[in-house]
Amino acid sequence: MKTLLLAGATGLVGRHALRLALADTRVERVVAPTRRPLPPHPKLLNPIEDFAHLPPHAPWWKVDGVVCALGTTMAKAGSRAAFEAVDYEMPLTVARLALRHGAQAFALNSALGANPDSRVFYSRVKGELEQSLRAMKNPGYLSLTFVRPGLIGGERAENRRAESLTILAVRLLTPFLPQRYRLVPAERIAHHLVEAALAATPGVTVLESEQLQ
Known part of the structure; x- marks a missing residue:
């Protein structure tokens, strides 16, 4: 039985990862820090935290594996600095x-x-x-997995008009597109993330978009 930390549990991929992890008999506990409370579950520990000021010594950091689904868009972030804060700095802090x-x-x-x-x-x-994750040493992660989806399919909590139009276009063109550029369902991405964190295969594994279908 393993304990997983899930960062980004309220996002499109993160919501699926949370559901899959909580339902998995190999998982004893899921630690999912969020800004707002999640629905309670017997296997869920839900610290309410600001990701810009995560507590470095909290006991709930002690887990076997991490699934990181943190991310935003330039439109939502509003600036390059704000985007980097969510898509680079926060995931790296969680990893460290x-x-x-x-x-x-x-x-x-x-x-x-x-x-x-x-x-x-x-x-x-x-x-x-x-x-930066690859460069972590002393000793660094035994297992690193980078899941690289293209356009992610699924219902988001917030409206992203430009992205929705792109998804519609991709769906119409799917029969003509190389597999690498086809829509990847969020649940499939979440499945690969959870499996990777549980399997903990030694070394660095990269899963490209065409491998996620």
Whole structure:
């Protein structure tokens, strides 16, 4: 039986990951810090925290594995600095604190095209995060998994008009698109994240969008 930390439990992918983890008989407890309370569950520990000021010595950091589904958009963030705070700084803080308390596996919801040298800001930030996670030493994570979906399918809590129009277009064009660029259901992404955190396969594993279908 394992204990998992889930960062981003209220997002599209995170909600599915939470449901899957709570239903999994291999999971003894899910620690899901959020800004607002989640519905109670016997296996859920739900610290109410501000992710910009996470408590470094809280006992709930002691987990076996981490699923990180934190993320936003440039439109919602409002600036590059605010986007980096959510998509780079917060996940890296979670990774460092969980590692410090003994976590062995970290599964990240990254993005298609993640590359620290990309000219595309979004892809560059995702790539820089992956790079920073790989660079963690002394001793670093036994298992790192980067899940790189393209466009994510599912019902979001908030309305993202531009994204919704893109998803509609992708659905219409799906028969003509390479598998790499097809819509990936949020539940499939969540499944791979939870499985990776539980399996804790040694080394670095990268799951590209076409592997998530």
